[in-house]
Amino acid sequence: MSDTQSTLLAPVCMEGEILENRQVTPVTWIMKIHAPDAAPRMRAGQFVNLATSVDIVPLLRRPMSIHRVVQHMGVATGFCVLYDVIGPGTRNLHAMKKGQRIGFIGPLGNSITVPDGATRAVLIAGGVGVGPIKFVAEALLAMGMRHITVAYGSRDSDHCVPVKEVAPDGCRVLVCTDDGSVGRKGFVTEFVTDEITRGRLTPNDYVFTCGPVAMFRAVRDLLLPHGIPAEAATEEYMGCGFGVCFGCPLRQRQPDGSVEYKLCCVDGCLFPLDTLVFEGDPA
Amino acid sequence: MTAGAIDLSVQIGALTLANPVSTASGTYGKGLEFQPFYDVSRLGSVVVKTITTEARAGNPPPRLAELPGGLLNSIGLPNPGVEAYIETYLPKLRSLGSPLIINIAGHSVDDFGVLAARFAREDGIAAFELNMSCPNVASGLDYSTQPKVARQVLERVRGETDLPLIAKLSPNVTDIRPIGEAVVEGGADAISAINTLVGMLVDWRRRRPVLGRGYGGVSGPCIKPIALRMVRLLFETVDVPIVGIGGIQDADDAMDFLVAGASVIQVGTANYYRPTAALDILEGLPERIAALGATSVREIVGTLQMP
Structure with a gap:
């Protein structure tokens, strides 16, 4: 990458105006932020670190996947984040109103790497891991990919994000909930099994996944015997988001078999799924 | 006096710094990470993350936990070790354009000397800061809780280099003086x-500490009053400049420390949530110094009037 390119892609630390902060499920919100200086730098799979307070509680910013980049007349002018209201940070976020300004650092982390020749993609999301899916799907469509399947699972109807917020038009979206209140009853991994069984998911396809560790583990165990690689968007508690606090390590298997700590924020947050070593995995 | 004419320069030993704003070790990575946000060369100095003789992987996660106005951490000094550091990072650090203060931590008194001797052979280093509160030390001693051991560390390093030495002390003592x-x-x-x-957070439902290693270190705005008092005590006790650290996130915090007795201030945890904090502080100092009727930062250091 040239110096000019890397400068154009470097993160910025600034404020943007909130254009919209709307509720899409009883617990899920989407915030749209005007950020014409930052948006053109954003690539699918990256994240931003949002200041949820101008005060010192909560002290730290909150890392959020970029849900989509807002385009105006073909120019990227802003971005959206999708979040569940869970703790003090996201409670502050959902109380913010249109017209308020919000601080952010971004874009941060790496972006998707689609293998040459891949013509199909399966995007697997669990819970609020649905956050980055729309941006990834839009990027794949823009690359000319025509067969994109999104497999999305959530707890129940209170947590299930409407399909139009999950993926752009032109994608096939499969929805399930744990209790069957929306879509199929069961886990998202059952869709993955179906796709493999029907020959619609092979090692030549691109797989992206974001969700809880239990889902990562299940998806990995399904894909591994078939030699299907996947990119996992990980999440860890972060202090800074740009590689200085060393507070967000996760364990990754190296080519020589050893296991090393990598930083979620700057070494990821996307990692090859089969290299991640989760709590409870054999060392 | 206009804010533009304020002399911000300060002195540490033979080293003159253009201004008193610096960064706290462990919160500034390699400095390079801040280049997208501002011109790091504007800072009076930069203190890099602690370097040890051997590579360290760091502590098991979770390494961080938030608390009201603060942060608990147990990062564990991850670093590639002195040789890899010199080979890989030092050339880039020299390009930062700000005086470079190398922070070292030994596992023994001798280790501090070995590290200082190794770095002393390299160009582009302005000073050393000795991390004397590393919890992982030979014989279980913390180098800055016992005067005799603390003195030995300084003597050992002094024997290896003429560069200015800054001893970074632990607050976890009965009397810091x-x-x-x-x-x-x-x-x-x-x-x-x-x-x-040192501190701990507990998750009572799991009957486990929140951090992977149990105990950690508390930083951030909530420790500022403790830091200010210790800076004052040291200012009244010793005849060398004090570098004030602890919860500094804006220019008013920095002024509090300067008036209390610090000649240099370091921005730590604020670098995480306000990446431009150090620069914002630098830009906010002249008008505040002028407001006190002073023409230089040196004039206000330690001018606190205690009751």
């Missing part, structure tokens, strides 16, 4: 105060 006196006797040109306060 005898430690301060000991490091000055050992050859310290300045004292950094304070490192983090």
